[in-house]
Amino acid sequence: MVRERIIRAEPRENLMLGILRDPAPNILIVDDRKENLLATEKVLRNLKVTIFKANSGNEALSLMLRHKFAAVLLDVQMPEMDGFETAQLMQEHESMHGTPIIFVTAISKEEKYASRAADIGAVDYIFKPINADILRSKVKVYLDLYVQHQQILKLNDILSQSNEELERFAYICSHDMQEPVRMMYSYSELLEQDYAQVLDESGSKYLRFIAGNARHMQKMISDILTFSRIGREAPALETVKCDEIIAEILSEFETTIAAKKARVIVESLPVLRTSNTLMRVLFQNLIGNGLKFQDGSRSPEITIGAEESNDVWLFTVRDNGIGIDPSFKEKVFSIFQRFYRQEEFPGTGIGLSTCKKFLEIYGGTIWFKSVPGQGSCFYFSVPQKP
């Protein structure tokens, strides 16, 4: 069962506190002379940092393989491997790349050294004898940057994790609810068939309510599943024949069309590169809505058309239904928005939000114009690669 995959929720506050409770960031000082290391350490002592010391480029690299540093203070003149070489190697290594390097040197104040240092990824340059205040304030800038960066990374992690959890939760909920609802609906059907004669009028009415609501819940769950599946699979382009899709959908609506004496006018529709499921979802919902939102004062008439301009196909689905009240305008494409009672116009409030979400994955947009009492016209664009 999918249920096993359900979330292990950690209290969110603890995660937030975790960010603040992080241990002091690490600073690495690299110098071949012990007295220099001690002097620098002394300057940085009252910053909230953990100080690591290395006597050579090699030792620095091996420390960097094991720890993450907010910044490295790197002596330029060292035997064997000098500061430039060491920095070069750091920049080439994936896990060390991007660590701010501050060169510390006594040898020359010439520009060319500074620019060579910048070429290999040094962010700053300090000259000996070290001015304690300058060193401390420079290091502090990189510490602050580092801490902020870590916080952003963690917050991003928490956000994307919580988004994923929510999506998975919606999916699992609706997926696992299908079974019990199917059972409720089937057994209420069975009661209606086999026990109608032993129920009085009220009993039959209650049973109809149970069956009707179970049916409605089935539809909702299946709509929520469709909605939450969008985006779980990567968009793929295929050749889509709109005529064929419309023909299929019209045959699905055959009974309704006949019962309402509806007229569906299909203008010339293109063959294009997009997703079959996408076009199906769009036409199904828009035609379905056009047939549904009618007040019965006239026969429904729906016109479907398309035209191409600038690598975009623009589709229109126009109806002569009850129209959309201007005060609903903002909410039409939001999920679970319903403007009528179930008894007036049945529905789940998921259809148009599914259309919008799905279409946006393929770079399209959807909008409408409507005159209440006269009808609505929905427009949607489907981009084509030139």
Next chain:
Amino acid sequence: MKVLLVEDNEGDIELTKIAFKKAGVACEMAVAHNGEEAVDYLLGKGKFQSVSARPDFILLDLNMPRMGGKEFLEVVKHDQGLKTIPVIMLTSSKAPAEIMECYRRHANFYILKPSGLEALIEMAKRLESFWVNLAQLPEELPAA
């Protein structure tokens, strides 16, 4: 017609039996609650010692405790005597990966559980007309 229904949910078992009856399909339906029981039934082992019979086809659910549908297919489709019995998956999983996996393990047919009693009755009628009236089923192999 003889059918073996492998299904763990009592509600589904009852519904399927009623649907076949209401469909007017003359059928003896044996029930196993998971893959293990189904194998025992087919081999006449354990509590099925005296009631075992070769079904014309098997209706198989996917998710069941102990031994699920896919594991059951693995056993039955590797058994010389049993592998010729058609196995029809009857499950609520629409996942393309699940469907593919069942056919890969030599399931003969895959049906989504119908969403109400009427639809289930319709399914029972169609199963009879296809697997009994239209399809030629294999005879039982003589015991080795």
